[in-house]
Amino acid sequence: MGETLGIWIAAGLTLMMFSFIYRDNVLFKIGEHLYLGLSVGYFINVQYWNTFYPEVFSRIVYDHNYVVIVPAVLGFFLLLRLVPSLSWLSRWSFAFYIGGFAGLAVPFVLNGLLLPQLTSTLVPFQPATxxxxxxxxxxxxxxxxxxxxxxxxxxxxxxxxxxxxxxxxxxxxxxxxxxxxxxxxxxxxxxxxxxxxxxxxxxxxxxxxxxxxx
Amino acid sequence: MQFLRRQLPVIIAFVVGLSMWVLFYVPTQKSLELQDGFTLWVRIIVGFAAVLGVLSVVNHHYNKIKAKRPGYAFSFITLGAFLLMALSGFIKAPLPGFAAGNNKPDSLHFWLYNNMMLPMQATMFSILAFFIASAAFRAFRARSMEATVLLVAACVTMLGRVPLGELMKLGDPIFLGGPAPIDFPWWSSWLLNVPNSAAQRGILLGVYLSQIAVAIRIIFGIERTYMGGGD
CATH class of the missing domain: 1.20.5 (Single alpha-helices involved in coiled-coils or other helix-helix interfaces)
Incomplete structure (x- = not known):
């Protein structure tokens, strides 16, 4: 059923989204909410298969590398943001990665972005040949x-x-x-x-x- | 308790931040390994941050349905689509009419992505063309010198990228090896490569300096907004 049904559904959804050009309407709202749900579902899959499965699950279960439990716990603390009485624990996780990225940002921005931009601005003139x-x-x-x-x-x-x-x-x-x-x-x-x-x-x-x- | 809540995060940011900064200038294998380890840890933590985002969306729509707020019927669509897409990616068993697995082109997960998510995403971005055009109509009326410059630059860039613009070539080169006065593809790429990149560079130099300043403020605990409010 794949292809033909897929094209009909894709065409229907395309027209639903185009209906917003006329004005905000119920068809667009359906499409909008459908898109939100699908993209969030897709996003969680990408995170699971690209991060959690290879970097956490595989390392612990197959490689017996238990060090990754530490970032996993720090990551879990982020979820405690939703629990008001324990939300302060998420600060440790934020401090870890925001602090670390700040540390990396100083030399990377300086050497990798700022100086190359200045270098390409101040290039010598060419002989007028x-x-x-x-x-x-x-x-x-x-x-x-x-x-x-x-x-x-x-x-x-x-x-x-x-x-x-x-x-x-x-x-x-x-x-x-x-x-x-x-x-x-x-x-x-x-x-x-x-x-x-x-x-x-x-x-x-x-x-x-x-x-x-x- | 106050130490754990307010001071320990600042100490963590200082120690991790300073270590990463110093390690950049230490050209040893161990230093590279530590930087790679940090990147892995951050990938894992950010993965959880993504879960936090997803939970927030689900929580918002669940509460909307629970409270029967206006438009709550649409939240059923969001939650249903989320479950369908998420489960189709996690379930590896074959589903009727679709291939088993989640990474095959004829699996349900890919089918939903190709026939529903992708067309809606492309259409959503493409309708912006209409709104950009209507915004341009209002903003581009040549009421001032600046607006006129913006209008001319935008028109030349657009004309230089369509076949009609390529046909519109008029006059002899201004100087030897230079462009004709009307040569939209040439002027379009010149606008992008010279004045545009110079203007962007001026903005970016300011942005980079600010990034360094903010990073130093975070490391030394002057900037603490990442901790949020409350105790």
């Missing part, structure tokens, strides 16, 4: 001006007046260019998803099942 090199140099100047002015735009320790105000206006101009480009790519990503859904409805469902069957 070709049109491509000239273009790269122009782009490099634009990047330097943009990064500096955007940083000034977010620097609130100085009043944005006179020179600082003018530089921050340049920063705002580059931010708007960046936001516009980001908006354009987001729209295109959503539209390609929309095209995908219409392709499914027209090709797989209407042409593949209804008109072919008719």
């Amino acid at each position: 070709s049109a491509a090199a000239n273009l790269a140099n122009i782009n490099q100047v634009i990047i330097l001006v943009a990064v500096f002015s955007v940083l000034i735009f977010f620097f609130f320790s100085l009043e944005h007046k006179k020179l600082v105000g003018s530089v921050s206006k340049v920063g705002l101009f580059f931010l708007m260019l960046g936001f516009g480009a980001a908006f354009g790519t987001t729209v295109m990503a959503r539209v390609s998803l929309l095209v995908g859904r219409f392709q499914f409805l027209i090709e797989d469902w209407l042409m593949g099942r209804i008109f072919r069957a008719g």
Whole structure:
């Protein structure tokens, strides 16, 4: 029964979700709640098969590695968040992983993110031997001006007046260019998803099942 | 008791945080093993955090049904779908019409994922295209210089990524090896690679510095919001 029923159900659910374009209605609400339930069920499966089974159950039962009982107990303390009288125990778990990640974040962010971003901003100019090199140099100047002015735009320790105000206006101009480009790519990503859904409805469902069957 | 509730968590965060920080700069096998061990422990703890999230959703809908709050009938759908999806993944026995196991393409779990969850997810995100368009109509009216720049950048980026934009090429290159004045694919990729990445970099540099500052505040116990309220 798999494929045909699956396509009919997928098409029905797609139309139910599309009905929200008209307005919020009972069909959309059914679809919305169905999606929530399914995704939560899927999520718990992913956690179980990717984490609990290999990392906790297998290690304890098959490998006799009992050390993982400690993080499992810390993890269990998180669930005590739902029991008001014992919810303070969850702080130990939060402190363990938030503290640990904070410790890792300092060198990782510094060496892996901050410094590489600075390094790629401050690259030396290329000898002006070709049109491509000239273009790269122009782009490099634009990047330097943009990064500096955007940083000034977010620097609130100085009043944005006179020179600082003018530089921050340049920063705002580059931010708007960046936001516009980001908006354009987001729209295109959503539209390609929309095209995908219409392709499914027209090709797989209407042409593949209804008109072919008719 | 107050020590266990309020001071011990700060000590745990300090000891674990400082250890992880220092271990990063210790190039020994033992140090790498300890970092890997920490990552494993965190994966397990975060797994339980996910269970906490799931329990919260189930608890919310159970209470909604129990109290017969408005719209409680929809909560039956959520709980039913949750049970169906969860059990289909846990039960390894063959179900009528479906293959046994939970990791096979023709198992019930995969069938539910491919024919119900995935189409709804894609449709949910795709209808955002309509709302983005209506929001853009309101926001993009060129009322100020900034709005005009945003509008032009967005239009050029979009036109550069559709076949129609590729056909619209006009004029000679501005300079040798450069683009034509109207060459949407070129200007679109330039906008993304030069001004956009520079603006993002300006924002990200601030974000990274803040991340380091917050991390140091957490390690030294200045930032304690992760402990929540109460005693």
